[in-house]
Amino acid sequence: MTPAARFRFFGGKGGVGKTTTAAAAALAAAERGRRVLLVSTDPAHSLGDALDRRLSARPSRIATRRGALAAVELDADRALERWLAARRRPLRTIAARGTYLDEDDVDRLLALSLPGVDELIGLIELHRLATAAPRDEVVVDTAPTGHTLRLLAMPDTLARIAGVLADMLAKHQFLGETLAGGHRRDAADALVAELEGEARALYALLRDPARSRFTWVLLPEPLAVAEARDGVRALEEAGIKVDEIVVNRVTPVSGRCPLCTARAAAEREVMAPLSALFPRRRLSFVPALDREPRGPAGLRGVGAALARGRASGRTSRSGNPAVRGQPRKRGERHARPATGDVPAWLDALAPPGVRVLAFAGKGGVGKTSAAAAVGLALAERRPDARILVLSTDPAHSLGDALGLPLGDDERPVPGLPGLAARELDATAAFARRRERYRASVDEVFDALLRGSRFDIAYDRDVVRELIDLAPPGLDELFGVLSLVDTVLGRGRQAYDVVVLDTAPTGHALRLLAMPDAALEWVHALLAILLKYRAVVGLGELASDLLDVARDLRELAALLRDPARTRVVAVTRPGALPRLETARLVRGLRRLRIAVGALLVNTVTPPGCRRCRRAAAVERREIAALTAVVRSAAGRRYAMISAPVEAPPPGGIAGLARWLRRWRWDERSQGGHE
Numbered sequence: 001m002t003p004a005a006r007f008r009f010f011g012g013k014g015g016v017g018k019t020t021t022a023a024a025a026a027l028a029a030a031e032r033g034r035r036v037l038l039v040s041t042d043p044a045h046s047l048g049d050a051l052d053r054r055l056s057a058r059p060s061r062i063a064t065r066r067g068a069l070a071a072v073e074l075d076a077d078r079a080l081e082r083w084l085a086a087r088r089r090p091l092r093t094i095a096a097r098g099t100y101l102d103e104d105d106v107d108r109l110l111a112l113s114l115p116g117v118d119e120l121i122g123l124i125e126l127h128r129l130a131t132a133a134p135r136d137e138v139v140v141d142t143a144p145t146g147h148t149l150r151l152l153a154m155p156d157t158l159a160r161i162a163g164v165l166a167d168m169l170a171k172h173q174f175l176g177e178t179l180a181g182g183h184r185r186d187a188a189d190a191l192v193a194e195l196e197g198e199a200r201a202l203y204a205l206l207r208d209p210a211r212s213r214f215t216w217v218l219l220p221e222p223l224a225v226a227e228a229r230d231g232v233r234a235l236e237e238a239g240i241k242v243d244e245i246v247v248n249r250v251t252p253v254s255g256r257c258p259l260c261t262a263r264a265a266a267e268r269e270v271m272a273p274l275s276a277l278f279p280r281r282r283l284s285f286v287p288a289l290d291r292e293p294r295g296p297a298g299l300r301g302v303g304a305a306l307a308r309g310r311a312s313g314r315t316s317r318s319g320n321p322a323v324r325g326q327p328r329k330r331g332e333r334h335a336r337p338a339t340g341d342v343p344a345w346l347d348a349l350a351p352p353g354v355r356v357l358a359f360a361g362k363g364g365v366g367k368t369s370a371a372a373a374v375g376l377a378l379a380e381r382r383p384d385a386r387i388l389v390l391s392t393d394p395a396h397s398l399g400d401a402l403g404l405p406l407g408d409d410e411r412p413v414p415g416l417p418g419l420a421a422r423e424l425d426a427t428a429a430f431a432r433r434r435e436r437y438r439a440s441v442d443e444v445f446d447a448l449l450r451g452s453r454f455d456i457a458y459d460r461d462v463v464r465e466l467i468d469l470a471p472p473g474l475d476e477l478f479g480v481l482s483l484v485d486t487v488l489g490r491g492r493q494a495y496d497v498v499v500l501d502t503a504p505t506g507h508a509l510r511l512l513a514m515p516d517a518a519l520e521w522v523h524a525l526l527a528i529l530l531k532y533r534a535v536v537g538l539g540e541l542a543s544d545l546l547d548v549a550r551d552l553r554e555l556a557a558l559l560r561d562p563a564r565t566r567v568v569a570v571t572r573p574g575a576l577p578r579l580e581t582a583r584l585v586r587g588l589r590r591l592r593i594a595v596g597a598l599l600v601n602t603v604t605p606p607g608c609r610r611c612r613r614a615a616a617v618e619r620r621e622i623a624a625l626t627a628v629v630r631s632a633a634g635r636r637y638a639m640i641s642a643p644v645e646a647p648p649p650g651g652i653a654g655l656a657r658w659l660r661r662w663r664w665d666e667r668s669q670g671g672h673e
Contacts, residue, residue, distance in 0.1 A: 005130065007138045007205065009152075012217040013227045013395070014144035014363010014504040015577070017248040020293060021217050021286075023050045023071075024302035026139035027062070030069035031300075034136040038062075038071040039129060041122045041151060042143040043506030044362070045073040049579045052295035059129065063296065072129055079125040084110055090191040097188065098168020101528065108524050112517075119151045123202050124158075144363040144504045145231045146394025152240060155203035162195035207239040215244040219364070220251075220267035221648050226400045229277060245278050246306065247271060249288040257608030259646060266647035290613050292574045341656075342381045345664040349597055349638065350378060353563050355487050356498050357596070358512070360588075361570035362580045363504035366601040368397045370570050370642070371501040372421075373655040378497060379419035380656075385496040388486055389413075389421045392479035392511060393503040396423040403651040415652065420495075429478040476507065480514040484551045487558065505580055509587045512567075515556040522549045559593055566596030568640075571625065573600055573618035578625045585629050597638040598629055599662075604644055639665035 010022035019040070026038040037059065040047035048055035051062060051071060057078055059070035084091070088110065095106040130138045142148040169188060206212050216232055218224040232242045250271075251263040274283060286305045293302050350357050359371040368391070375389035388410060391398040398421060399406035404413065408425035479502075486495050502508035522545050529542050559565045567588055571581040585595055600622055604614045626639065641663045649658035 005135045005138060005211070007130075007140060007212040009140045009142055009148075009212070009214045010217060011142045011148045011214060011231065012145065013219075013224050013397075014365075015572070016217050016219045016224055016364050017286075018144075018217040019046045019141045019576070020050045020299070020302055021215070021246055021248060021306065022139055022141040023047060024293075024299040024306060025215075026069060026071075026137070027064065027296060027299050028303035028307070029137050029139070030062075030064045030067035033067045035068045035134060036070070036137045036139060037130060037133075037135050038069060038139045038141070039126055040071075040073045040141040041126065042141065042147075043076065043510070044143075044504060044580055044583065046362075046576050046580055047071060047073055047141055049576045050294060050299070052298075059133075070133075074122060074125055076121050076125070080121045083121060083124065087191055090187040093186070093188040094165050094168050094191070097172040098165075098170075105528050105531070108527070112520050112524060119147060119154055120157065122151050123154045124198060127198075127202060127205075143506065144395065145227055146503065147507055149231065149234050150394065152206060152235070152238065155199045155206065158195055158202070159199035162192055162199060165195065166192045207241075209241045209243075212241070213244070214240055214242040215246055216242055217246045217248055219249055220247055220270045222270055222650060223368070223397045223400050223648070224364070225270055225274070225277070227395055227397060231395065232278065242278075242281060244282045244284060245274065246284045246286060247274065248286045250285050252287050252610075257611060259605065259607050259611060259644070262646035263644075269647075290610065291617055292576060294575055341660055342377050343660065343662070343664070345638075346374070346377055346381055348664075349374070349568070349640075350497060350566070354497060354566055354596075355558060356483070356500060356565040358500040358502055358508075358565070358567045359570055359599075360502045360508040360567055360584060361505060362572075362577050362584075365570050365572045365577055366642070366648075367568075367570040368393070368501050369401045369649055369655060369658075370568070370599055370601065371499050372398060372401045373649070373659040374568075375419060375421070375499040376413070376416065376652060376656055377659050378499070379413070379416040382496075383418060385418055386493070387419050387497045387499065388495045389419070389499045389501065390482065390486065391421075391423045391501040392476075392482070393501060393507075394426065395503075398423055398501055401650060401655065413652070424479060424482055426478045429481065433478075433481070476511040476514045477518065479511050480518060480552075480555065484555055488551060488554060490551065505584045505587075509584070509591070512559060512588070512591055512593055515552045515559065519549060519552040519556070522552065560591075562594035562596075566594050568597045568599055569595055569629070570599045570601060572602050573621040573625070575621065578621055578628070581625060582628045595629075595637045597640055598625070599640040599642060600625070601642045602644040603641045641665075 008025065010018050010025070012018045019042075023038060026036050030036040038047065040055075045055070048071075053060070053062070055071050055073045057072060057075035059072050062069040062071050091110065092103050092106050095101050096103070101109075126138070126140065142151060169192065214235060216228055218228045228245070232245075235242050251260060251267055253260070253264045271285075284306060286302070289301070289305075291298075293299055357374065359367040359374075361367045371391075372389055375387060379385070379387045389398065391406075396406070402413065402421060404411070404421065406421055406423045408423065408428050410420040410422045413419040413421055483498065483500075484490055485492065486498050488494060502511055526542065526545050526549070529545070569581055569584055569588075571577045581598070588595055603622075604611050604618055606612055606615055622641075630637075642658070643661050645658055649655050
């Protein structure tokens, strides 16, 4: 990488056209004669779909008129395997010097899958790819908001890991200096220095405005703007410069079509405060296209529209008021849904006995609004049931969709006594569980370290740092533990139904696979405890681990039981959402989790010429989607279509009205294999 190389990150809520915008910007830069690397860090990659060609973890050359463009979809698991293979010996050495584990124990732990590996290794692998050949620009298509923020926080995590490893070596260094008169540095010390240097370099890179800039992509919709406000604030509080806001898919104003006119009016109201909300940043506006662009030819059109949007946009200099919420009629924000209007097909979507109804899909397709609407309707139809709508997406939008202030505690939804809603705070959940286990771990080490003169100075410090070091897959881990609490009812009354609003596709699949991955870790820790039981005994920690193992096995069985767990795959009638939905359904089939329904959102009704063109394209996409998903699912499922709304549905009454307009296809609904 030459000294002049610059990184441009594209982020935002999923489904806003972030991938297409990043690909178009990379292609445009290459065709200005530059050497460009285009990288996707999203575990549910759509970059190959946007470029209309198959990509891998190795750079693939993309044909351009000028310059050079190479594209990569990161494979975090393989990158981690390669990283560990090159450093396995010094890691063993550090563990042997700083813990009571032997090589077999260390190898057992290193062989386990690591939740959150995308974020942990993503920046390191990105840096490696960027420096492997001379580049002028590196364009990064990131995962949706919450996981992008976690990716960009990885330099701090890497520095903390280096600190823990350094403390593991501290006792060995002290003994060498005390007993041998000095410490000779070796590969273990070099690894710690490498991690410390990598952390400093990545930290500096992300915060150098001459080398790294961030473009936030959003749609002219209230939920997307609210998420953009929170995301941009978080980035800039971390010292990362956001210099451009791209407003994508702006409805052109033309003719007298009621739908187009209503959409344009709603979008104007949403866009009006953007200059004040995002001061001193370039605002770019890109019009909605009749067909989703794919391949270099289509992306050139997006690049041209983006350039025109930049020319017509402006850099705002005003203050920073609160973002406006979804406009609603007076008195309907907390209104109770109309009794008697709840569709009877809800009984087929979630018949008695279904305990988990998970909504999953590409970000930005409306799964949060859909989950909230179904939760409201189920509570209305089953007034005696206890129902929880739970968001496990780190970039929560559930409270915005319901028009309610939500947090990590379960809060009642007004007008529906049996319904509660919660936005999981994984960091707070980790802090609570950390305190629960601290005493148990201290008990083990009190027994293990009894009589050690280095206990306070070294061993105990290492253990406390390991307990405090949050795992990268925090969201998925505590999403699963929250399901244990709410569905299995450990120490509390269980909910009858949990409606789960998941993170976008890649992280939703990681969440649903988490019981098996976490169970592997529990078994490994139990095996290590049993191995050293003569020294440490088993105590509270072993008992807690046995309880966790029992819960994880029960939860895994529940998720694989189609009578108790079903997934609603939410999508839009477009090419990129269709392709990602097919991958989602194939992933669910590998996990043996049933697809109960496919919800196609924002379906355009016939109207003006532009609406008719859009509807014709959507019909073809829906037909292709139905065939692909039916084949991938391996079972029959329900088809639901939800119309486009202007403005988008929001608030309790608005979501209830929207759900009553959904269409249920009885012909495709059937039993599960």
